[in-house]
Amino acid sequence: MPANLPPQYFEAEKRYREAKTDEEKLRALKQMLAIMPKHKGTDKLQADLRRRISKLKKSAEQRKKTKKAFSYVIEKEGAGQVVLVGYPNSGKSQIIKSLTNASPEVASYPFTTKKPSAAMMPFDHIQIQLIDSSPITSDYLDFWMIGIIRNSDGVVLVVDLGTFDPVKQVDRVLKRLLQSKIDLTREEKETDPKDGIAHKKTIIVGNKAELDKSFRNFNLLKKNYGKDFPLVKISAEKKENLKHLKKEIYNLLGIIRIYTKEPREKPDFTDPLILKKGDTVKDAAMVLHKDFAYNLKYARVWGHTKFDGQMVQKDYILQDEDVVEFHI
Ligand SMILES: Nc1nc2c(ncn2[C@@H]2O[C@H](COP(=O)(O)OP(=O)(O)OP(=O)(O)O)[C@@H](O)[C@H]2O)c(=O)[nH]1
Ligand SMILES: [Mg+2]
Known part of the structure; x- marks a missing residue:
């Protein structure tokens, strides 16, 4: 450390060490550079300060950029x-x-x-x-x-x-x-x-x-x-x-709506299950509950089956607006 640095320099250096934000650090470094006498003996120190200043400036710019490049997340609601x-x-x-x-x-x-x-x-x-x-x-x-x-x-x-x-x-x-x-x-x-x-x-x-x-x-x-x-x-x-x-x-959206019904009751048309095209009776039961799908024995389907209330197996592929009655 060159001996001929003025006391103000050390005060600025202290501010630098105690700085909490990059802005405070940058200000202190600039003061140190301004205060320091410029001659051969301080060349190295000057270069070091300049390097630190430019590094801080760069990271501040980077932060600004990433702040601008924010993204919006819109939580999904409904069927798609x-x-x-x-x-x-x-x-x-x-x-x-x-x-x-x-x-x-x-x-x-x-x-x-x-x-x-x-x-x-x-x-x-x-x-x-x-x-x-x-x-x-x-x-x-x-x-x-x-x-x-x-x-x-x-x-x-x-x-x-x-x-x-x-x-x-x-x-x-x-x-x-x-x-x-x-x-x-x-x-x-x-x-x-x-x-x-x-x-x-x-x-x-x-x-x-x-x-x-x-x-x-x-x-x-x-x-x-x-x-x-x-x-x-x-x-x-x-x-x-x-x-x-x-x-x-x-x-x-490539989805289908499946209405459910209880035995001997009317279908519930108000709140269909939403499934993907190609999904089966088992997939429909899965939406209701995992155990329910596991225990499922068969189902009856109204809609695209050959006849109303036809008995089908778990792997039966459902179609849009079919009505399903599960049997466990
Ligand atoms: N004639 C006619 N004008 C329409 C129709 N739909 C929208 N406009 C007009 O077209 C202009 C632009 O409509 P906006 O809905 O603001 O268009 P935008 O695609 O959302 O535009 P940006 O937000 O700038 O991307 C407005 O003056 C609307 O009134 C239409 O069916 N017929
Ligand atoms: Mg618009």
Whole structure:
């Protein structure tokens, strides 16, 4: 330690040692550097201080960045979680407004929605959770959108039929998401750990169907994407074809509703069991209780069986809206 350092230097050094935050440390280091006489004898010490200052600055910047890159987690509710994505102004928020009792901000200027929000859409006897999201373009994708989409059970890609080429809108959204390892597709697939790409089952919705250009634009969409995705044409504002859209959102989830009944009683249509397509009688019993499934002997099914109340085994594959009576 060079002997000719002034007492103020040691005071600053003491403040440095006692500092609790990086900001206090940084301030003390800067004071030490300012106080220290600059000559050959202090070269090494100066360099050391400068290194420590730059390191602290860097870590402060890093912290700021990671603070910005926060993510939103929306807890799943209801029978499934579906996220609406698309170009700015395509009508994502208006669709949520028309399908649920939520009232997200809808505005004629782009980039209105800045963070995700969830709302429940009633469909027959169940509720499906819809998430309103911020817009996507070739150059714009909020960081948190990646987590929201990856975590969802399905995607609705909204296209504005009243403005420029709808095919380009779809192309650009698909391309931007693929850059972030999200592949919107017709069929859900497991993520391959080799490439880490999440494949999300998607439908495309052409919105603003009451506008003049929409006829031509929807045909363009059909020609280019009709084979790759289910397509639905709606007007969210005029509430046209929303019933069809709800059904397609339900289909997107790949789930079935199973009603249960007690022997000699009527089925309970108010609160169906939610199962995946291809699930069996045993899977349905499992939703009720593990032991129940274990003890199950057989079931009677109404709906898609050859005749009403048909006796079936545990491995019988159920279909949407079947009624099941369990026997243990
Ligand atoms: N003509 C017509 N306009 C619509 C329809 N749906 C939405 N709009 C209008 O389109 C504009 C954008 O609607 P938003 O729901 O805010 O669009 P968004 O996709 O949520 O936009 P961002 O939040 O910016 O991504 C608003 O002026 C809406 O009134 C529709 O079916 N027909
Ligand atoms: Mg919006």
